[in-house]
Amino acid sequence: MKQKQLLTKEDIADLAEISRIALREDEKSLFCHDLNELLELVSVLEALPQDAMQRYTLQRLCDMRADAVRPEAWEPLSYAENIEEGYFSVPSVMERG
């Protein structure tokens, strides 16, 4: 049986960029085949009952505390080596231009 092509080589190139891994052309072909196999393997999850899963996701959101600043949230600053104006001071990180 022919496997359904879910990902293309171009998709793999995009994923490699996100993952910050330089891939050769032969690797793109290999991973295209393998990732499609893996997606096929995990497709069994799609059969899980949608309504029960939505209830679970909603419950998880309800279980989370409010996204608000609390006084104790600042305690980690006491462990920081360098603080500037109430913030952690860390080395600059190079990002894509």
Place this chain on the structure above:
Amino acid sequence: MKSIIKADLQTQIQALKKKEYSSVELTKAYLARIEEIDPQVNAFVLLNTEAALQAAAASDARRQKGETLGTLDGIPFAAKDNFCTKGLRTTCASKMLENYVPPYDATAMLRLQNAGAVLLGKLNMDEFAMGSTGEQSIFGASKNPSDPDRVTGGSSSGSAAAVAAREIPFALGSDTGGSVRQPAAFCGVLGFKPTYGAVSRYGLIEFASSLDCVGILAQNAADCKTVFAAIAGKDEKDPTTIVYPTEAPALQDRPLRIAVVKELLENPAIDRDVSKATQHAIKLFEKSGAIIDWISLPSPQTALAAYCVLSATEASSNLARYDGIRYGRKSQDAKDPVSLYANSRAEGLGEEVKRRLLFGSCILTKGRREIYLNRAEYARQEIKQRLEEVFSHYDLILNPTTPTAAFLQGESLSQAQKREADLCTVYANLAGLPALSIPFGKSAEGLPFGVHLMAASCKEELLWYAARRLEAVRE
């Protein structure tokens, strides 16, 4: 001195206590064994000879004064190469970390050494603990001592091979989806994964943090229990650790209640010989008075899919730090920061690691995250709840450890076939429960199998008890 390395850990502890031989003699006997057999087994990736002999001499000096640091004082051991060891290279079997020398010790290592155990060296593994054959290593594959043409299993390949080849009385490994129990079954030794949080993971290089556990490989359950007692317990450096309960469950006054998972034993992936060996173990338990019932769990394929999704997504986040700047080998072939990251990771990471990181990134993309990751989390919750329910009626769940015996080195397997090696072991990781694999039965080719036992959270005592009963009838 050959006979002393054939003895199990309990015998060696007693012999050191009675001064039948010294720790230096024991350590030298193991070093000689490693020199003799390791060129064929390829379990060790680094030997700590000088420091080990010094530690052994210090242990002997303590004993001369009538002092010891603990039960394991003077006993040699080795650890998978993903445990940080202060001043000793720790590579994760990856080019990315080939020259990494940690400035600190993992808590499990420190606890063993503070108990007087003697670190002989570091052991081979699948790169970053990703693999089920032991073949994904920059040091080459470890060889199965039962048959060198067969894989050891993985990812704790060197740990299983070294214990099976009697190069060491016990070893530390790590278990994310079965990485201690599966190679233990393939090599014919006991492999144990504790309750999530029972043993500190501080200094264990991460793969998938919600699943990773420190594990133990040894000759038998009593040996494993002794090592577990030395390393378990709360650690302030790992906030996921728990205060391990000291009260053991009472067992002598009633029969064991054992559940057998229908979906696993009747699964088409399970080899006939493996199934027969498991049935035999069930009969032996039944004969010894245990109550056996067949139960159902959420399908193994769903559990395996949830594991694949969760482990890959966590790995893609955990391993993002290896970019040649923050951590790891730096590429010399880069014209800008972006190509420095991409080339460092391309050169430093092996094929299986790249595959899993790409798959993790794929799952985390918009659209797929909702389809797969949320469902995998839901499946994990369902499995946890169902197992809690099962353990309110039963002491243990019994099944085979692996669907087959060890496969041939270099065998071409599909992604599904590779992942199936974890089919029977992933439930314990998803639910954070303790489990062990006991060597039990052999294939027609003489390859060992394992019987897998799983218990409720913090009920390790039940595992030791049942394993000892099975070991007694097996012998």
